[in-house]
Amino acid sequence: MDSPVTAAVLAAARAAKDAQPVLARLHRGTKDQLLLAMADALVERTSQIVDANARDLAAADASGIAPGLRDRLALDPERVAKIAQQLRDAAALPDPVGEVLRGSVLDNGLELREVRVPMGVVGMVYEARPNVTVDAAGLALKAGSAVVLRGGSAALHSNTALIAVLRAVLAAHDLPSDLIVGIDEHGREGVDALMRARGLVDVLIPRGGAGLIRRVVENSQVPVIETGTGKTHVFLDASADLAQAVDIVVNAKTQRVGVCNALETLLVHRDVAAEALPRVAAPLAEAGVRLHADERAAALLPSGPEVVPATDEDWDTEYLALELAVAVVDDLDAALVHIRAHSTGHTESILTRDVVAQQRFLAEVDSAVVMANASTRFSDGGEFGFGAEIGISTQKLHARGPMGLRELTSAKWLVVGQGHVRP
Amino acid sequence: MDSPVTAAVLAAARAAKDAQPVLARLHRGTKDQLLLAMADALVERTSQIVDANARDLAAADASGIAPGLRDRLALDPERVAKIAQQLRDAAALPDPVGEVLRGSVLDNGLELREVRVPMGVVGMVYEARPNVTVDAAGLALKAGSAVVLRGGSAALHSNTALIAVLRAVLAAHDLPSDLIVGIDEHGREGVDALMRARGLVDVLIPRGGAGLIRRVVENSQVPVIETGTGKTHVFLDASADLAQAVDIVVNAKTQRVGVCNALETLLVHRDVAAEALPRVAAPLAEAGVRLHADERAAALLPSGPEVVPATDEDWDTEYLALELAVAVVDDLDAALVHIRAHSTGHTESILTRDVVAQQRFLAEVDSAVVMANASTRFSDGGEFGFGAEIGISTQKLHARGPMGLRELTSAKWLVVGQGHVRP
Structure with a gap:
């Protein structure tokens, strides 16, 4: 009954x-x-x-x-x-x-x-x-x-x-x-x-x-x-335009914080990490973002309250807050492995000037929305021109x-x- | 664990x-x-x-x-x-x-x-x-x-x-x-x-x-x-070409019996039931099909072992056998109501020469495949030209x-x- x-x-x-x-x-x-x-x-x-x-x-x-x-x-x-x-x-x-x-x-x-x-x-x-x-x-x-x-x-x-x-x-x-x-x-x-x-x-x-x-x-x-959960990643490739990359990372993290397409993990190619990380960190700190950095990233970042050591949980946490996980990776392959292990399949973006890297990232990342040289905040029905959005599906059916x-x-x-x- | x-x-x-x-x-x-x-x-x-x-x-x-x-x-x-x-x-x-x-x-x-x-x-x-x-x-x-x-x-x-x-x-x-x-x-x-x-x-x-x-x-x-369950219906409308209708009903029921797109219920418009039912019943009996007839249909069919009274369960049974439920309905609306109540949403077909009836049936029947003047046996990936068929989905998602x-x-x-x- x-x-x-x-x-x-x-x-x-x-x-x-x-x-x-x-x-x-x-x-x-x-x-x-x-x-x-x-x-x-x-x-x-x-x-x-x-x-x-x-x-x-x-x-x-x-x-x-x-x-x-x-x-x-x-x-x-x-x-x-x-x-x-x-x-x-x-x-x-x-x-x-x-x-x-x-x-x-x-x-x-x-x-x-x-x-x-x-x-x-x-x-x-x-x-x-x-x-x-x-x-x-x-x-x-x-x-x-x-x-x-x-x-x-x-x-x-x-x-x-x-x-x-x-x-x-x-x-x-x-x-x-x-x-x-x-x-x-x-x-x-x-x-x-x-x-x-x-x-x-x-x-x-x-x-x-x-x-x-x-x-x-x-x-x-x-x-x-x-629908929903977005542990989104940006991979800052060795060939990225750094000025553009800084703008995109700051925008993806801070333009609106409590939403599923906001950036949650930044992966930086080791070849540019020494230059890129401090340049990205400054405006993020100004915006009140705290970085959860892996050891290699922490070594390249100014020490202070706005940088804390990343724990295992950080790679799987959707903060929906002024927090950002940051890691240095050896190359595109390492970035793809990290994303495959930790992405919720919502949105990932590569920042690069290399056509091969862009093509591989777009082809190999298995997420609902895969981007190149754009802020993850564009992953949105309104931005896509749908006129309305019921939600963002993170499953593959329908x-x-x-x-x-x-x-x-x-x-x-x-x-x-x-x-x-x-x- | x-x-x-x-x-x-x-x-x-x-x-x-x-x-x-x-x-x-x-x-x-x-x-x-x-x-x-x-x-x-x-x-x-x-x-x-x-x-x-x-x-x-x-x-x-x-x-x-x-x-x-x-x-x-x-x-x-x-x-x-x-x-x-x-x-x-x-x-x-x-x-x-x-x-x-x-x-x-x-x-x-x-x-x-x-x-x-x-x-x-x-x-x-x-x-x-x-x-x-x-x-x-x-x-x-x-x-x-x-x-x-x-x-x-x-x-x-x-x-x-x-x-x-x-x-x-x-x-x-x-x-x-x-x-x-x-x-x-x-x-x-x-x-x-x-x-x-x-x-x-x-x-x-x-x-x-x-x-x-x-x-x-x-x-x-x-x-x-x-996938799968097919309680499929054919509605034989008052305006149907009866010779065609007989061929389609026999084909839909007997061309292959144990499959989900085989016919399971025949609904006949009352205005043609007296003529159509005996004409359909003869070749079905010859093929060994037993009819489960509602009262109105039974009254128009020859009595014998090949016609038995329908029970409530018959309207919802996928026989996958030489059995067919048969009912007389007052009109297209009654047919639509019956289908809405008993269809598994697989395949239904109307047999008609009336454009309005055909248009309404195609628009209003909420099944995966809705047909006019064709055997339900065509509801098949091979027949549709897909080259292969994984199954027939009876849900609406994906x-x-x-x-x-x-x-x-x-x-x-x-x-x-x-x-x-x-x-």
Whole structure:
């Protein structure tokens, strides 16, 4: 027997599945009108949303929430307007549904087409960020999928208010409001139930910390797209343009710190280490970055509080902070071995003027995004021109790297005959 | 602590993972030479392979194996030659690796390319069919991936002999033999270990009966591509060309019976049921097909042993036998509702001369392959022109429908800058 929570979550997922075919048949114009109406409704109901958020914030303050998490949770009229703008941006994107991916006429005259279709029901599990609630719902809707949303319980009131606004717009357009369902009130047990909703939910996308992602990946019976963890590397080759290299390393590490495409390990070719390391270290120290240096790197760096000895853990730590692991390597091969051992498969970049080194690095590094002479911070759906980003996939199945609307879709084959039977 | 079996399987998977980068860098010519050398080696060692198979057959006979399973297990020189030919066929296929899937220059001058790359390590779990061992290894190799093979324990000696031949060819070409590893000797516990090899195995593909597939889907932490179960439907519309319809239904049901794209449920529009049902039933009866008819269909069919009343289970049973569920439905909408409730999402076909009905059926049926006026037996990678088929995916993630070499690959993004930093 299912527990009451499991039964409720499965019922919600089934309601989403039953509602979805209507959405799958809507054309782009109608979907875009819906998104714009949702944006307007969110702005109209700003005070209601901010009030609900105030309840979440009060509870969070009482439990002593960390300032960073509080900031991600907090809403004010300006942020609600920004959230509404996300929906308008989604409306401006091309509709991925209906694209013909392949097609031919077979020798026997059968007409064959592979066409892009909605995924069906997308499950999103994320942490207490109310903007993700609206963003995920809007993108799923644009891609023709119903969505089951599970945000962190710290955002329960905010998410409930936001989802209520979106569902009211669906109902006002004579569409089933179960195209967007929230299951926040069921807590962690609700996530467990969602992970067992195989046949009802077509894909589960966890967004958030490593613990959340691991839990979903390891326990879900629903297919999962793993997102996120980025232990990203830059290899500063012997032939690198050092002025450029300094700019790129500083940018990759400090332009935004708490994100998965920020730089976490710098590998420096031994032939340039003596010159390059001090030049890189100065602006990093100025920006408040602490270096975790291996012995060879430490020997070339000024001693001081901003340089500490690296431990074994440093090579596998995603700091998401003003910390950077630094090692000197013998050559490109050694850099490739290090990356192969420690990368999470997110993003790596080589800084070089050598075409052979660049070609080998691009070919041999097995990560979602492999770069040359560019900051790892460009590993981003917005920067890639996707217009929206659902997350960055670090697995090899279905989607790899930044995921846009296309990655939220599936495909099916259409076969048209004229009485064809198989001989 | 891992059990000895788990440790052995994880070590095998790690060996495959460590070997794979060498394969990823081989160009097509080298890979094709390898496949041809493997084909030659299999033919050369036919007697050794057949001897090993005889040991499996003796054990199977002693345990009273079913004739169908015994036939799938048995090898003779002719079958070994056929297995070798599969490798030659794989050599003739284009190399999927390296294809540029998308590419552009971003506004800031960054060059962006999405390229097709090998999956990495592919795990195959299948039943006692030695031909699958060679087929899976050959296709994985052609697609640049290492492969971990787990065939049924009934084929242990056959698979061991086949894998030994393939590994010897790898070694003779100075390639790591761990590009192809078998874990048959570890039994079911080996499958459990393989399902936990996340980070070592990139995708697990179960091929076989519904029980095997369900077990892998429900328990694997490694991403899975679900293959197989086909509760396929044909809807015979009021406007169908009845002569064509009879041919298609008979072909779909009887051309080959024990396969996932064989017809399992026939839905007939009530306006033509009185005429169509007896016309379809006659040749089906002649072919030995028993009909499981709902009340309305039964009333229009000749009574006799070849027509039995349908039970609730019939609408969800994949017979893989000379059995067919038959129901009369009021109209296209009723057919769509029935299919939505009972399809496994494999293949459905409408027989119609009405463009609106055809268009609606193709658009609204949410299955991997949706057909009009063609036998469901065309739902097949070979028929689609893929040259090879790894299986038929019934999930929506990554691959849907017949899977060829392309579906065994992943992609990565290459980003080339000239000192780009993010503003």
